[in-house]
Amino acid sequence: MLRTEIDGIKIDLDEKMSILEAAKKAKINIPTLCYEDGLSIYGGCRLCVVEVEGEELLKPACATEIKAGMKIKTHSKKVRELRKNLFELIIATHNIDCQLNCLTCSRASNCELKEIAEDIGVSKMRLEPIKRGDSVDNSSYAVIREPEKCISCNRCIRKCEEIQSIGIFTTANRGPETVVTTFKNRGLGNVECTNCGQCILSCPTGALHELYQKDIVLDILNDESKHVVVQTAPAVRIAISEPFSNQAGDIATGQLITALKRLGFDAVFDTNFTADLTIMEEGTELIERIKSGHRLPLFTSCSPGWIKFIEHFYPEYLDNLSSAKSPQQMFGALAKSYYAREKGIDPENIVVVSVMPCTAKKFEAKREEMAGDVDYVLTTRELASMIKSAGIDFLNLEKSEYDELLGVSSGAADIFGTTGGVMEAALRTAAEIITGTELKKIEFEKLRGLEGIKKAEIEIDGLKLKAAVANGLGNARKIMEMIKAGEEFDFIEFMACPGGCMGGGGQPISCDDNILEKRQKALYKIDKNKKLRKSHENPYIKKLYDSYLENPGSEIAHKLLHTKYKARKI
Amino acid sequence: MNEVKSLFYRESLLEKLHEIQNSYGYIPEIEIENLAEKYMLPRANVYGVISFYSMFYTEPTGKYIIRICDSISCHLNQSDSVLNAVKSFLNLESHQTTEDKKFTLEIVECLGHCGEGPVMMVNNKIYKKVNKNTALEILNNCL
């Protein structure tokens, strides 16, 4: 046991830990900036420095292991003065010319720098701002970078390298020219970026954000000649209230629909519907591949970050991808064909907007293979900002229902929003189609939870199915290496973001603890409370096949709902 | 432990970069990509390493890299007059290369001949106790 004293509070510790972690146990908050849970320790910002009795130089709390007998002062005069001075140095590099940049910043409402300034009681600014003269990187369809706001905390670099195993960012140069950038300063659109947007979630400033389409969408909504339909991804409903309530895990499907109607969308539909449809198409594909033994394992194809990852890093496995488009793209294709026909609207006048927890979906919508299916993609964050700016009192809204035809879904579709969900949804359907009998237990517990890689052997009517689920691209890479090393699987679900879509790069930036657990719980709750829990039982899916698509894998289904991907250079 | 030993024997990335720099006069993109593959690093990472060190370039340099020290000891001995003379002779600022790719000028920190400053280096050759006249003479000999 380790006995120490922090700010006069005596604490006993059972294990080795940093001063920062120990202080947390003593209910003391030490300001941090370059530190992020789950990433390696960087020790660059030095805001967390503390005084250790007997030592003149201050020690970074994040990087210093606490030792028995240490007496630590986390907020002494020396430390507080130093933090204030340090903060002046940091903020001077953050593009503060007071052209209202704080108000127009993507992080106006949840600026980490502002929070730190409050925590350390910054009261003066004596330094002149540093101008680096870097221009905005808008080379990407998904992620925009404003280098002038970057303070080089390296969180994006570490997130991309350590969690996602990509490494598109680097620190370049040294001295005052030290910057965070991409390979030869190419810009995010010109390197092997998967557009997952995880870097945005890690950025403490507004240096990284999505390519905004909210203003264009607001304009389109004012255009009387257009019929604007919107689809919402499963993971949006369980996160959209966070920017309003500052707590995670609330289900706000009904309020979400009402808000979208108030914003002026002509029809509010659910990506869940096409998630059910994906199960029909992908499930059929799975059964066919298992029967023929060809192109196994089958890889899911709903996560556009994962798609770009495999295109760049494992192009030799592109044939293993399901040819089914993602639910977002299926929806777009159907809205402009089936829905247009049913409603008698000229497809030319239909505008499809989607609300996604995802930044990579913005890129997906622009892919030439499926161009035109979806016109605009908003992130959950963008929609929250639109709701705020429309003066809608979101938390107190009455609830509404999705419009019919493309709005009814099973619980299997809801769980698409979490890691393991697509796999579970597919198994619910595949098992019943293969066996022709009803599943007794439709929850596949082995596939649930938040572990990075889950493996399970599922037995369906004597058929053993080797399944795996990976979330986060670092884990996706691990599975790909297992396959390369000869490990055999039949069906693998890949999600680019940790936690799956609910942890997507377009989701509200963390305002609560354990957001992934809370969001996941909410998704399973929605599923559990639904009567309809299997995709193939969705009556509107049946209707769609009966009246339009004939059957899964039909020629017309292939034309509208399937696609191909291509190898990309690194 | 074998991993450590194999790392030790692995050709150092820094040495490899020197080789490439010396043979091309800079480190071309394709070589960065090859190194990234060889060392199993993201290419951005290798670029980050290259950009850290001032002797590596990612753009072509001149046939002669002129390095003039302006650290304190040389500075006390009027390195600035040498520097200004060379700048105006070549019509270059530091880190720039002439259009004919003959000269690259670098104002550098200490070259370790502080007792014999001002010091100037042309590629690998050191010239000591230079003044603005001898400096220009050295450049003229390169022409």
Added chain:
Amino acid sequence: MIQEKLYLKGDKLLDIYGYEFKAIKNALKLGRENTIKKVKESELKGRGGAGFPTGIKWEMAADIKAEQKFIVCNGDEGEPGTFKDRYLLEERPLKVLEGIMIAAYAVGADKAYIYIRGEYSKAIDVFLKTIEAARKEKILDDYFEGSDFKLELKLIRGAGAYVCGDETSLINSIEGKRGRSRIKPPYPIEKGLYNQPTVVNNVESLCCTAEILNPDSEEFSQLGIKGSRGTKLLCLSGDLNKPGLYEVEFASVTLKEIIYDLGGGLKEGENLRFVIPGGISTAIIKSENLDFPYSYQDFEKRGNSLGSGAVIAVSKKHDLLDLMLNVSRFYMDETCGTCFPCREGNRQINKILKSFKNDGKKIDAELVSDIGNTIRLAARCGLGQSSLNFIISVIENYQTDLEIGGKLYA
């Protein structure tokens, strides 16, 4: 006239066939423990600038159990005004090699690196030839003289980055990374190169160990006074008549004698304003305060350090602000860019000095102190912590001359 003491500068010999390797042979005879004991007893302190006792470093590394240990000879000399390691590498490479071998033997390392800064092309050439000859003569890569000691040595060229002189940055650089410092602890002796116990020693320090172990120069360890033993290589530069490299016995000369006797005094018609006693990471000493013995403790008493041994004389003809800007630019450009206090602090200091020079904007000493304090107390490595020593000391001594307002406290 002051006499130089020629040890490190002694026996210029480039021919490996004639070099007797007496020191390493003696070490092998003494055994590891006694070799370390001898180095400890010699009170040798690291000559790179930090002054950590070499013997203790070796002892700690020797005590750690590990399958692989490394010795790294730090030849990334870059402190402006310093050229002693270049001299040793070019002129006394066999002594450097022997020092590396002694260190490796003492701590139980069978692999070593020598890292020489890329700008030292002659030193690199000389040392590459030395390694080649040593391999051929089975001094490297084979059991030395039938003992159980075998060493492999590789040379790595630096590529132009002052900060790699910091031992942890240097380790990163050898590993092919950006040369940024590592967070300490763990120290390199626990987790260094490729996370293995690693001893990083300066070129001059290693040459000193070759003297300490050499039976022919037994008296070396007795030179100087307690706490400052042996000799020190001094690199004299600046406004002196006789700049150059000198070897002196510790505490046998004063800084004043070094300037006026060894260095031949100031150039004609010039008057000394101050001395930078150990490279630009040390504080200046005014001309009237030079009369004290050259030893570790005498510098320490004055809150100063003898640094790398670069003694730079600065006459009254120079503009103080110009010099401050020169030093400030150095640190601004050479920080690795990792830790915020050092990167931003040095940038801001440069900006403050520049706007004073260009726009006459008055310098606020309190602001400079605040920045200085922030860097000194919170920067990540020694380079950062000492980066404002020169500038702060100039302000401290010449605040009125420079018309700097406010109160300096750092």
